[in-house]
Amino acid sequence: MIELTNEQLDRIDKYLSSELNAAERAEVETLISVDAAWKEAYALRLAVRSAGKNAMHQSMRKKFKEIDSQGTIQKRISPMWLAVAAGAAILVSAVLWLFPTQDPQNLYAEYQTFPNVVLPIEKSGDTLTKRELSYQSYELGKYDQAIALFSELDTIQTVDRLYMGLSYLESENFNAANMLFDEVRATSNPRWSHVADWYQAWLLLKQGNRSEAMVAFERISMASDHRYKADAEKMVKKLKG
Secondary structure, three states: OOOOOHHHHHHHHHHHOOOOOHHHHHHHHHHHHHOHHHHHHHHHHHHHHHHHHOOOHHHHHHHHHHHHHOOOOOOOOOHHHHHHHHHHHHHHHHHHHHOOOOOHHHHHOOOOOOOOOOOOOOOOOOOOOHHHHHHHHHHOOOHHHHHHHHHOOOOOOHHHHHHHHHHHHHOOOHHHHHHHHHHHHOOOOHHHHHHHHHHHHHHHHHOOOHHHHHHHHHHHHOOOOOOOHHHHHHHHHHHHO
C-alpha cells in the first residue's frame, strides 16, 4: 500500500478539524471512500483524536510504553507514523475493554459528524444573523460557541434543537444532547427526527451503553423508511462481531 505524503496527511487533519470548505471536504470524503491508503490514514488519525479524549489515555499509554520497552512490539513503521501508532494502540486497548469482540477502528470508522446542511458558510462579517452565526460556529467545530448562540435565538426551530444537540454530542455533554434528541425525535418531521435517531444511538455507544446502543441501531435497521436503515444494519453486524 502506498503511503500518503505529508501534504495529503495534512489535508486529512484539516478535514477532521473542519478547516476545509465544502468542495474540499467532498473531495477528501471521496478519497477516503475509494482509496485504501486514505481510508487507513483517516481511521488512524481519527483514532488518535478519540484517544486524546479517553479517560484511560495516560494509563494505557504507560502500558504501551512498558510493552514496547520489553521488545515485544516490532517497530516496522516509519518515524512519521510512530505517534499515530501509539495513539491508535491506546484507543484499541481502551475500546476493547468496552467492546471485546469488535475491532474499534472498524467500529468508529462509521462515525461521521453531521454536516451543516441548513446554513452552510457562504459569507462572513458583521452582517450575519445570530442564527447564521450559530450554524457557522457548528460548521467550524466551535461547538461551545454554537450552543451559546443557539440558546439565544428568539425562536428555536426543530432543526435548531437538532444542531444544538449535535453540538452537545460533539462536546461530550451527553445528557444535554440526549434530551434535545428526544425532543427532535418526538416531532413528525423525518428529515430531522431520523438524524436525531441515528446520533442518539451513537451517543449511547459513546457512553459505553453497548446493549442499549444495539437496541437503538436494531430499531433503526428495522424501519423500512428510515434514512439510516442501511447504516444501522452495518452497525448491528459490527456490534454483534
